[in-house]
Amino acid sequence: MSTTAPQAPTKLQLLELLAAIGTAQWRDFAAAAAHHGLTSTQAKVLAQLDRPLPMRGLAALLVCDASNVTGIVDRLEARELVRREADPADRRVKNVVATDAGREIIRRVREEMQETHGALDALGEAESATLYALLERLRPTMEKDA
Amino acid sequence: MSTTAPQAPTKLQLLELLAAIGTAQWRDFAAAAAHHGLTSTQAKVLAQLDRPLPMRGLAALLVCDASNVTGIVDRLEARELVRREADPADRRVKNVVATDAGREIIRRVREEMQETHGALDALGEAESATLYALLERLRPTMEKDA
DNA sequence: CGCCAATACTTAAGACCGTCAAGTAAACAA
DNA sequence: TTGTTTACTTGACGGTCTTAAGTATTGGCG
Numbered sequence: 001m002s003t004t005a006p007q008a009p010t011k012l013q014l015l016e017l018l019a020a021i022g023t024a025q026w027r028d029f030a031a032a033a034a035h036h037g038l039t040s041t042q043a044k045v046l047a048q049l050d051r052p053l054p055m056r057g058l059a060a061l062l063v064c065d066a067s068n069v070t071g072i073v074d075r076l077e078a079r080e081l082v083r084r085e086a087d088p089a090d091r092r093v094k095n096v097v098a099t100d101a102g103r104e105i106i107r108r109v110r111e112e113m114q115e116t117h118g119a120l121d122a123l124g125e126a127e128s129a130t131l132y133a134l135l136e137r138l139r140p141t142m143e144k145d146a
Numbered sequence: 147m148s149t150t151a152p153q154a155p156t157k158l159q160l161l162e163l164l165a166a167i168g169t170a171q172w173r174d175f176a177a178a179a180a181h182h183g184l185t186s187t188q189a190k191v192l193a194q195l196d197r198p199l200p201m202r203g204l205a206a207l208l209v210c211d212a213s214n215v216t217g218i219v220d221r222l223e224a225r226e227l228v229r230r231e232a233d234p235a236d237r238r239v240k241n242v243v244a245t246d247a248g249r250e251i252i253r254r255v256r257e258e259m260q261e262t263h264g265a266l267d268a269l270g271e272a273e274s275a276t277l278y279a280l281l282e283r284l285r286p287t288m289e290k291d292a
Numbered sequence: 293c294g295c296c297a298a299t300a301c302t303t304a305a306g307a308c309c310g311t312c313a314a315g316t317a318a319a320c321a322a
Numbered sequence: 323t324t325g326t327t328t329a330c331t332t333g334a335c336g337g338t339c340t341t342a343a344g345t346a347t348t349g350g351c352g
Binding site for chain 1: 307308309
């Protein structure tokens, strides 16, 4: 009953494995960020800023209170990694934009991550594709809130 | 060129997907913990206490400084979810033990997690097995530190 | 044995993250 | 205009985490 197919794991085992992978990934991210003097939260914010985003939008992406974002952006702005720009259409809104320095630093963090996670290189192309497809199926359900 | 096999994802795509899944999982865990008045850190500690562990051991598992553990255990102990017991063999050591209440509360958190992540139920048995095997292969490399 | 280094834990100070409650300013609608 | 909603900030408070210093115990070594 188990020639080619691996043993079927219990749901709990799978859950725990997923958690282990998740925390390992998070630790690597935090380490890479720290290496550049950023907290993981700061790096996470910077990672969203491919395009300008209002404070409110950032809060939504981070799933946290808007007042929290104020402080994080304050600290990033103090280091010139980010800029607040007035929105011409609505003067209540402040759009957060990554500076060149900001883009550069997050690029490096990602690079370092990618380097570290060369772990993925251990997978062949077919395996990568399979993993990707499976995770892609999990995603929508997991990102719905409880 | 894509009859049965899915498209091969770039390493970056896979990395981002893995991150997305990781943070979704973490959010669910935090939410379940909060539902029982625990921070995610506290829940994480409680989750380790299947068996008694010295403070030092906890710090190692959490990959953080020992002084940090003192505070976390203080708060858990104040709520009677955990107890410090003197180690008979080495009087410097304090073993942390989950109380019945502690075991019960973490059981419920897990249950709620498992409930939420009924997302995994969407996978068939064979798919679960494949996913498990793939993640299991990633694990050792990812858990090595940078 | 007596001394000294290593180990386990705690304490205190300081930074950051996160929440809630309250406040300001602008937009918008009746 | 008046009142409501929306975007953001501020302040207070608790939790997490680090670093540096301090206490107690262990264990090695002359």
